[in-house]
Amino acid sequence: MLTLREVTKEYKVGAFGGKTVAAVKGVSFDVVPGEVVSLIGESGSGKSTIGRMILGLHPVTSGTITFDGRPVRAGKDYYRHVQGIFQDPFSSFNPVFKADRVFAMIKEAYYPDVPAAEWAERVETSLRDVRLNPAQVLGKYPHQLSGGQLQRLLIARALLLDIKLLVADEITSMLDASTRIDVLNLLAELKTRGLGVLYITHDLSLGTYLAERTVVLRRGRVAEMGPTDEVFGDPLHPYTRELLSAVPRLHESWDDAAPVESCLYHDKGGTGGLLEAAPGHFVACSALPSCPSGEV
Numbered sequence: 001m002l003t004l005r006e007v008t009k010e011y012k013v014g015a016f017g018g019k020t021v022a023a024v025k026g027v028s029f030d031v032v033p034g035e036v037v038s039l040i041g042e043s044g045s046g047k048s049t050i051g052r053m054i055l056g057l058h059p060v061t062s063g064t065i066t067f068d069g070r071p072v073r074a075g076k077d078y079y080r081h082v083q084g085i086f087q088d089p090f091s092s093f094n095p096v097f098k099a100d101r102v103f104a105m106i107k108e109a110y111y112p113d114v115p116a117a118e119w120a121e122r123v124e125t126s127l128r129d130v131r132l133n134p135a136q137v138l139g140k141y142p143h144q145l146s147g148g149q150l151q152r153l154l155i156a157r158a159l160l161l162d163i164k165l166l167v168a169d170e171i172t173s174m175l176d177a178s179t180r181i182d183v184l185n186l187l188a189e190l191k192t193r194g195l196g197v198l199y200i201t202h203d204l205s206l207g208t209y210l211a212e213r214t215v216v217l218r219r220g221r222v223a224e225m226g227p228t229d230e231v232f233g234d235p236l237h238p239y240t241r242e243l244l245s246a247v248p249r250l251h252e253s254w255d256d257a258a259p260v261e262s263c264l265y266h267d268k269g270g271t272g273g274l275l276e277a278a279p280g281h282f283v284a285c286s287a288l289p290s291c292p293s294g295e296v
């Protein structure tokens with residue numbers, strides 16, 4: 001469904017745009033229907049940049065992003081299937097309009113011919129799907145709703161469209177613990193409906209809870225990716241181990257993990273990039289100790 005191949009992003013910076021920052025470097029991964037993929041990495045590693053490129057908000061510098069075989073093209077047809085939700089739900093709402101205006105905007109843009117009564121019914125259904133009581137949220141202003149309620153309203157809005165992929169960028173970081181679990185349970189439910197979710201986070205334990213696959217991003221590159229239980233249960237990249245060590249409860253025996261003593265990729269005759277260490281479990285060689293490329 002969603003395919004990234006060798007995606008690179010360079011931002012122009014400086015007063016005259018003369019300098020560039022390479023935020024994303026040669027990133028390739030897929031998200032298939034009914035799958036949650038976590039994109040994990042520390043601040044500045046390029047996670048949101050990848051999310052924004054997938055949403056067509058920033059052009060790629062090189063490489064390709066395709067959705068159902070077609071290149072990303074920002075516009076109504078694309079956003080019918082691909083939607084993004086971000087960290088701060090308040091920023092997605094105009095404070096002077098009632099929160100349900102987000103639904104009216106969807107109707108105007110996508111379903112102008114649906115009769116009002118049928119539309120109201122659809123909105124109610126999507127609200128109940130995200131476990132919001134329509135009577136409690138419709139007609140309220142954003143400041144009268146909690147962050148968790150607004151986040152759920154945004155998910156309900158996405159459900160009104162025929163979405164296939166949701167890009168969720170740090171959507172739980174502003175929520176308290178119990179609301180966070182609610183929103184995560186909701187995302188887990190979305191995947192049972194066949195949606196693909198790219199779950200961007202720096203919160204390892206919650207990412208694990210949700211995702212079948214995990215992509216670990218470091219300084220704009222994929223350090224390691226694969227099935228979540230393998231990436232966390234048998235981390236091959238020192239950076240992944242470092243991330244795990246910050247969450248001791250998640251992987252109690254991480255100290256016992258065998259140290260990476262040599263560059264796996266070059267040992268096997270590779271020339272750089274990602275090594276498939278186990279089926280579907282990839283690790284970057286360039287950052288491993290004793291990698292001849294010397295790049296860390």
Ligand SMILES: Nc1ncnc2c1ncn2[C@@H]1O[C@H](COP(=O)(O)OP(=O)(O)OP(=O)(O)O)[C@@H](O)[C@H]1O
Nearest residue numbers: 011013021023042043044045046047048049050202
């Ligand atoms: N619009 C922009 N112009 C210039 N540089 C940018 C822009 N947006 C991001 N960057 C730079 O690109 C790099 C990656 O940023 P990005 O926001 O993608 O990281 P992130 O992984 O989402 O971080 P965080 O966890 O803090 O949200 C950073 O060095 C950042 O400073």
Ligand SMILES: [Mg+2]
Nearest residue numbers: 047048049169
């Ligand atoms: Mg970000």
